[in-house]
Amino acid sequence: MPRKYSVEFKEKAVHQIIEMVRLESCSLQRAYTEVGELLGVSHHTLRAWYRDSASVRDDSDA
Numbered sequence: 918m919p920r921k922y923s924v925e926f927k928e929k930a931v932h933q934i935i936e937m938v939r940l941e942s943c944s945l946q947r948a949y950t951e952v953g954e955l956l957g958v959s960h961h962t963l964r965a966w967y968r969d970s971a972s973v974r975d976d977s978d979a
Contacts, residue, residue: 922958930956930963931970 930952937948945967949960 927966928970930958931967934963934967 933952933955934945934948937943937952938945943951945964946960949963949967952958953960953963
């Protein structure tokens with residue numbers, strides 16, 4: 918059964934990805950992998966969370 922994560926946990930994970938890319942000038946793929954290892958979440962899951970948050974940010978800009 919898939920594990921359920923709180924909205925806050927997902928937001929913090931996405932924030933960590935964004936900060937890693939910004940501060941370390943690394944690729945999104947590397948950020949997904951490293952943050953995933955730290956949090957115990959698959960990089961595929963983090964990628965989906967990031968994409969979901971990006972679409973929400975894009976919609977709010979309109």
